[in-house]
Amino acid sequence: MILDGKCPTGPLADKWDNHRQALKLVNPANKRKFKIIVVGTGLAGASAAATLGELGYRVEAFCYQDSPRRAHSIAAQGGINAAKNYPNDGDSIYRLFYDTIKGGDFRAREANVYRLAQISNAIIDQCVAQGVPFARDYAGYLENRSFGGAQVSRTFFARGQTGQQLLLGAYQSLSRQIAAESVKIFPRTEMLDLVLVDGQAKGITVRDLTTGEIRCHAADAVILATGGYVNVFNLSTNAMGCSVTAAWRAHKKGAFFANPCYTQIHPTCIPVSGDHQSKLTLMSESLRNDGRIWVPKKAGDSRLPQNIPENERDYYLERKYPSFGNLAPRDIASRAAKEVCDAGYGIGPGGRGVYLDFGDSIVRLGEDAIRARYGNLFEMYERITDENAYQQPMRIYPAPHYSMGGLWVDYNLQSNIEGLFVLGEANFSDHGANRLGASALMQGLADGYFVIPYTIADYLARTTPGMVSDSHEAFRQSREQVAQQTDRLLSINGRKTASEFHRELGHIMWEQVGMARSASSLSEALKRIPELREEFWLNVRIPGSAQQLNQELEKAGRIADFLEFGELLARDALNREESCGGHFRIEHQTPDGEALRNDADFAHVAAWQYKGADQTPELHKEPLSFENIELAVRSYK
Amino acid sequence: MDLTLHVWRQKGPKDKGKLATYKATDISPDMSFLEMMDVVNEGLIKQGIEPVAFDHDCREGICGTCSQVINGDPHGPQAKTTVCQLHMRQFKDGDEIYIEPWRSRAFPVIRDLVVDRSAMDRLIQAGGYVSVSTGGVPDANAILIPKDDAETAMDAAECIGCGACVAACPNGSAMLFVASKVGQLAKLPQGRAEAARRVCTMTDAMIEEGFGNCSNHYDCEAACPKGISVKFIAQLNREYIMALPKGYKEKE
Ligand SMILES: Cc1cc2nc3c(=O)[nH]c(=O)nc-3n(C[C@H](O)[C@H](O)[C@H](O)COP(=O)(O)OP(=O)(O)OC[C@H]3O[C@@H](n4cnc5c(N)ncnc54)[C@H](O)[C@@H]3O)c2cc1C
Ligand code: SF4
Ligand code: FES
Numbered sequence: 001m002i003l004d005g006k007c008p009t010g011p012l013a014d015k016w017d018n019h020r021q022a023l024k025l026v027n028p029a030n031k032r033k034f035k036i037i038v039v040g041t042g043l044a045g046a047s048a049a050a051t052l053g054e055l056g057y058r059v060e061a062f063c064y065q066d067s068p069r070r071a072h073s074i075a076a077q078g079g080i081n082a083a084k085n086y087p088n089d090g091d092s093i094y095r096l097f098y099d100t101i102k103g104g105d106f107r108a109r110e111a112n113v114y115r116l117a118q119i120s121n122a123i124i125d126q127c128v129a130q131g132v133p134f135a136r137d138y139a140g141y142l143e144n145r146s147f148g149g150a151q152v153s154r155t156f157f158a159r160g161q162t163g164q165q166l167l168l169g170a171y172q173s174l175s176r177q178i179a180a181e182s183v184k185i186f187p188r189t190e191m192l193d194l195v196l197v198d199g200q201a202k203g204i205t206v207r208d209l210t211t212g213e214i215r216c217h218a219a220d221a222v223i224l225a226t227g228g229y230v231n232v233f234n235l236s237t238n239a240m241g242c243s244v245t246a247a248w249r250a251h252k253k254g255a256f257f258a259n260p261c262y263t264q265i266h267p268t269c270i271p272v273s274g275d276h277q278s279k280l281t282l283m284s285e286s287l288r289n290d291g292r293i294w295v296p297k298k299a300g301d302s303r304l305p306q307n308i309p310e311n312e313r314d315y316y317l318e319r320k321y322p323s324f325g326n327l328a329p330r331d332i333a334s335r336a337a338k339e340v341c342d343a344g345y346g347i348g349p350g351g352r353g354v355y356l357d358f359g360d361s362i363v364r365l366g367e368d369a370i371r372a373r374y375g376n377l378f379e380m381y382e383r384i385t386d387e388n389a390y391q392q393p394m395r396i397y398p399a400p401h402y403s404m405g406g407l408w409v410d411y412n413l414q415s416n417i418e419g420l421f422v423l424g425e426a427n428f429s430d431h432g433a434n435r436l437g438a439s440a441l442m443q444g445l446a447d448g449y450f451v452i453p454y455t456i457a458d459y460l461a462r463t464t465p466g467m468v469s470d471s472h473e474a475f476r477q478s479r480e481q482v483a484q485q486t487d488r489l490l491s492i493n494g495r496k497t498a499s500e501f502h503r504e505l506g507h508i509m510w511e512q513v514g515m516a517r518s519a520s521s522l523s524e525a526l527k528r529i530p531e532l533r534e535e536f537w538l539n540v541r542i543p544g545s546a547q548q549l550n551q552e553l554e555k556a557g558r559i560a561d562f563l564e565f566g567e568l569l570a571r572d573a574l575n576r577e578e579s580c581g582g583h584f585r586i587e588h589q590t591p592d593g594e595a596l597r598n599d600a601d602f603a604h605v606a607a608w609q610y611k612g613a614d615q616t617p618e619l620h621k622e623p624l625s626f627e628n629i630e631l632a633v634r635s636y637k
Numbered sequence: 638m639d640l641t642l643h644v645w646r647q648k649g650p651k652d653k654g655k656l657a658t659y660k661a662t663d664i665s666p667d668m669s670f671l672e673m674m675d676v677v678n679e680g681l682i683k684q685g686i687e688p689v690a691f692d693h694d695c696r697e698g699i700c701g702t703c704s705q706v707i708n709g710d711p712h713g714p715q716a717k718t719t720v721c722q723l724h725m726r727q728f729k730d731g732d733e734i735y736i737e738p739w740r741s742r743a744f745p746v747i748r749d750l751v752v753d754r755s756a757m758d759r760l761i762q763a764g765g766y767v768s769v770s771t772g773g774v775p776d777a778n779a780i781l782i783p784k785d786d787a788e789t790a791m792d793a794a795e796c797i798g799c800g801a802c803v804a805a806c807p808n809g810s811a812m813l814f815v816a817s818k819v820g821q822l823a824k825l826p827q828g829r830a831e832a833a834r835r836v837c838t839m840t841d842a843m844i845e846e847g848f849g850n851c852s853n854h855y856d857c858e859a860a861c862p863k864g865i866s867v868k869f870i871a872q873l874n875r876e877y878i879m880a881l882p883k884g885y886k887e888k889e
Contacts, residue, residue, distance in 0.1 A: 047771075050771070051770075051771040054770040054771060065694055065700070065702060066692060066702065066753070066754060066755070067701075067754065067755070067757070067758050067798065068758070069701070069758070069761075069798055070694055070695075070700040070701060070702050070798075072694070072695060072700070074695065074699050074700050074701075074797075075695050075697060075699050075700065084777070086778065122772075124777045125774050125775065125776055125777045126769075126771060126772075126774055127777075128774075128777040128780075128827065129767065129769045129774035129775070129827055130766070130767050130769055130827070131766075131767045131790070131821065131822050131825050131827050131828045133787050133788075133790040133791040133794050133821065133825065134777075134787070135787070136781075136782055136783075136784050136787040137784060138783075138784050139781065140781030140782050140783050140784065140787075141778050141781065142777055142778055158791060158794075159791060159795075161699065161795065164699055164795075164797075165791075165794060168794065171761070172761060172765060172766035172767070173766060173769075173770075173771075175758065175761045175762040175765065175766055176762070176766045176768060178758075178762050179762040179763070185758075187755065187758075210747055239694040239695045239696070239700065240693060240694055240695075240696060241694050273665075273667040274665055274667055274668070276665060276667075276668045276672045276673075276675070276676060277672070278669070278671065278672050278675055278696060279696045279697075281696075281697050282697075379717075380697070380698065380722070383698075383715075383718060383722050383724065384669075384722070384724065386724075386726060449771045449772075450771070450772075453771070495683075497679050497682050497683070499675070499679060500679075541682055541683075543682055543685065543686070543687045543688065544687045548648075548649070548748065549690055549747055549748040549751060551688070551690055552682065552688060
C-alpha cells in the first residue's frame with residue numbers, strides 16, 4: 001500500500017495556517033462530552049493532557065512512574081531550539097526548518113518540519129509564561145547557546161536541566177487541570193493493550209502496578225505519548241522503565257511502525273565501566289561547545305592524557321570536518337569515535353573511549369566560567385567516574401539515546417488507526433534519519449501544546465461522543481488476553497532472570513544492529529533474536545504473583561516486547577539498502593567513509609504492518625517528496 | 638568487596654515488615670548503589686526469593702524516583718547525591734548497611750522500599766503552578782527578568798520532588814519541598830501575581846496531607862540531593878505572613 005501523509009497542499013509557509021482553517025472544531029459546550037485518554041506524561045503527554053483539559057475535554061492521563069513529573073523528559077540536559085533569532089545571527093524559521101531536514105538526512109516530511117519550526121517560538125513564550133527559569137543575561141533577556149548541527153545560537157536552556165524545567169512547567173499545568181478535575185491522573189499504571197471497536201481506537205487496557213488489577217478505560221480517542229524504544233539495546237541513556245510496550249501493543253493491534261531502524265547513538269556518554277552496568281549516562285552535547293575531542297595519534301598510547309603533547313593528539317573531528325569541527329552532528333561524531341576506537345586509538349577500559357578536553361577553554365575563559373556553564377555535569381561525571389574533568393579530560397563514548405522511528409502518523413499526528421494519535425518520541429514524524437540536538441523537546445511540546453489540540457478536534461467533531469463503554473465485548477477480550485499473558489509469564493518458572501535476557505538481547509542489538517550495520521550482521525541478528533525469544537518463553541523466572549507490586553513481572557513484560565520489536569528493527573535495517581543519518585550500512589559508504597544515501601530507491605518512509613506472531617510483517621511505503629529543498633549530499637566538512 | 642545488607646521487607650501496606658539480612662559479594666567500587674541492589678536481587682531470584690522492591694527510573698539523579706534510607710540517612714552518606722548516583726566506592730569491604738524506606742506519616746509503605754508519595758503531587762495541585770493556559774501569552778522577552786532573580790528561581794526549581802526532606806525531618810514536614818516551589822514562582826514576575834494565594838493554599842494542603850510542622854531542624858537541607866537551601870523556608874514564612882491579611886485562607 002502507498003501511504004499518504006495527508007500533508008496540506010499550497011505554499012510551505014501557509015500549509016499549517018490553511019490547514020487549521022480547514023479543520024473542524026468542537027463546540028465549547030460539547031467538549032465535556034468527549035473523553036480522551038493520554039498515555040504518557042512526558043513533555044508530549046503532559047502538555048497535551050493539560051491543554052486538552054484547559055479546552056474542556058475530559059482527560060484521563062496515565063504513566064508508569066509514581067508521579068507524572070518523573071517521565072524521562074526530566075533527564076534532558078542541553079536545551080530546546082527555537083527560531084527566535086534573538087542573537088541576530090541569521091536564524092529564521094526557514095533556517096531551522098532547513099537545518100532539521102538536512103540534519104535528518106532528507107528523510108523527514110517537509111510540511112511537518114516546517115510546522116515544527118513555525119511553532120517553536122510560541123513554545124518558548126509559553127514556557128516562560130509558566131515560570132520556566134531559562135538562563136538570562138544581566139539585562140534580563142534570554143540567553144542562547146549553539147548545539148550540534150547548527151551554525152547559529154538558537155538553543156534555550158535552564159542550566160543543565162532544561163528537560164526538567166520544561167517538564168515541571170507542563171506538569172504544573174497538568175496539576176492545575178487535575179485540581180480543576182478536568183484531568184484524572186493514573187500514576188503507577190501501565191498500558192498493556194489498545195482496544196479497537198469497529199476499527200477505531202476506543203480505549204486501553206492497563207495494569208495497576210500497585211495492586212496488579214487489570215482494567216479497561218474507554219474513551220473517544222487515545223493519544224500515545226509513551227517515549228522512545230532505545231532500551232532495546234539494554235544499555236542506553238533512557239530510564240530503566242522506558243520501553244516500546246505501549247507502541248508495540250498498538251502495533252500488534254494494527255498501527256504501522258515506521259522507520260524502526262532510525263536510532264540515534266549519542267556521541268558523548270560516560271563509557272561502560274563493567275558488566276554490572278545498568279544504564280549509560282549522557283554528558284550533554286552542549287559540552288562540545290567548549291570541549292575538544294581527541295585521541296592519541298599513536299595507537300595504544302598508554303600515557304596519561306596530560307603527558308601527551310599537543311602534536312601527538314589527533315583532534316579527529318576538527319581534522320575531518322573543519323567547518324563544524326567538534327559540533328558535527330551526532331551520528332557523524334559517534335561513528336567517527338567508533339572508527340578511531342576500532343582502529344586501536346581508543347582510551348580507557350577496553351579502548352572504548354575518546355577524550356573530551358576542556359583544557360583550552362579553561363585557559364581561555366577560566367575555570368569559573370566553565371563551572372558556571374557545566375558545573376552540574378562535571379559533578380555528575382565525578383560522582384560516576386571518580387575523575388575531575390577540570391584537571392583531566394573527560395572520557396566519553398557513544399551510547400544509544402533516541403529513536404527517530406516510531407508509530408506512523410499523518411500530518412494530523414493520527415496513526416493509520418482512526419482515533420489513535422501519537423506524539424513526541426513515540427511517533428516517527430519530524431526527525432528523519434537523525435535528530436539534531438535540542439529538537440526533541442521542541443517537537444514534544446509542539447505536538448502537545450500546539451498541534452494535537454487542533455487536529456484531534458477535527459477527528460472528534462466527526463464522531464459521536466461516548467459511543468462505547470468498557471462493557472463492550474472488545475474490552476472483555478482485551479482484558480482476558482492481557483491477564484493470560486501475565487499468567488503465562490509467571491508460570492514459566494525457568495532459570496534465567498529477565499535482566500539476563502535483556503543483556504543478551506542488548507548485546508545482539510549493539511554488536512549486530514548498532515552503529516555499523518551490514519547485511520551479514522543483520523541476518524545474524526534476525527537469526528539470533530527469535531532464538532533468544534523462544535528461550536525467554538521457556539526459561540525466564542519471575543517470582544511473586546500478579547496481584548501485587550511485582551517489578552520483575554513489569555520488566556519481563558517489557559523485555560518480551562523488545563524481543564519481538566528488536567527483530568522488526570533489524571529487518572527494517574536490512575531492508576534499507578542505503579546509509580542515512582543514524583542508519584549506517586557499511587556496504588553503502590563513500591570512499592572516505594561517509595554515509596551514502598540512495599534517493600532513487602529509498603526516499604520514503606518504511607511503515608511496517610504486523611501480520612501475526614512469527615509472521616513476516618508487511619512493508620508499506622510513504623514516498624517523501626521535496627518541493628522546497630533540493631536533495632543534497634549532507635556535508636559538514 | 639563483600640557487604641552485609643539489612644533490608645526492610647514488607648509485603649504490603651498492612652504487613653508489619655521486618656529487616657532481612659542478605660550478603661552482597663564481589664561488589665565493584667565502580668557500581669552504583671542500585672547496581673549493587675540489582676546484583677543482590679538477581680541472586681535472590683535465582684534462590685527463589687522475591688527480590689527487594691525499590692523505586693528507581695532515570696538512574697542519573699534527576700527524576701526523583703529513587704528513595705532509600707541508608708544507614709539512617711535518606712539517599713545515603715554522600716552529600717548532594719541521590720541513591721542512584723551513590724557509588725560503592727563510598728563503602729568499604731565488610732561494611733554492614735541498613736536499607737529502609739522513606740518513613741513518614743504522609744508516605745505509606747506500598748512494598749519493601751517503595752512508598753506512596755502522591756501527597757507531594759497533591760501539594761503541587763494545591764497551587765504550585767502559574768495559572769496560565771496554553772496560547773495567548775506575550776513574547777518570551779517582553780518581560781525582563783534580572784539575571785539574579787532567574788538564578789535564584791532556578792536554585793529553587795532544581796528540586797526533584799524526591800521527598801528526602803520529608804523522610805529526614807523529625808516532624809515529617811514537607812516545608813523544604815513546598816518552599817522550593819513557592820520560592821521559585823514568587824521570584825519570577827510570571828508567578829508573582831498569585832504568590833500570596835499560592836503560599837496559603839499550599840501550606841493548608843501540607844497540613845491536610847498529614848505532613849508535620851517545620852521547627853527549624855534543617856535536617857531537610859542536609860538530606861536534599863539538590864542542595865535546596867533552607868533560606869527558601871524563611872522566604873516562605875515571610876510570604877505567608879504577608880499573605881495572611883489578604884484573607885486567602887478564609888476564601889479557600
Ligand atoms: C539523557 C537525555 C538527555 C536528553 N537531552 C535532550 C536535550 O537536551 N534536548 C532535546 O531536545 N532532547 C533531549 N533528549 C530527548 C528528549 O528528552 C526526549 O526525546 C523527550 O523528552 C521525549 O519526551 P516524550 O514526552 O515523548 O516521552 P517521555 O518523556 O519519555 O515520556 C514517556 C511517558 O510515557 C509513559 N509510558 C511509557 N510507556 C507506558 C505504558 N506502557 N503505560 C503507561 N505509561 C507509559 C511514561 O510513564 C512517561 O510518562 C534527551 C534524552 C535523554 C534520554
Ligand atoms: S527539596 Fe530536596 S529533598 Fe525535598 S523533595 Fe526537593 S529535592 Fe528532594
Ligand atoms: S532514579 Fe532518578 S533520581 Fe534516582
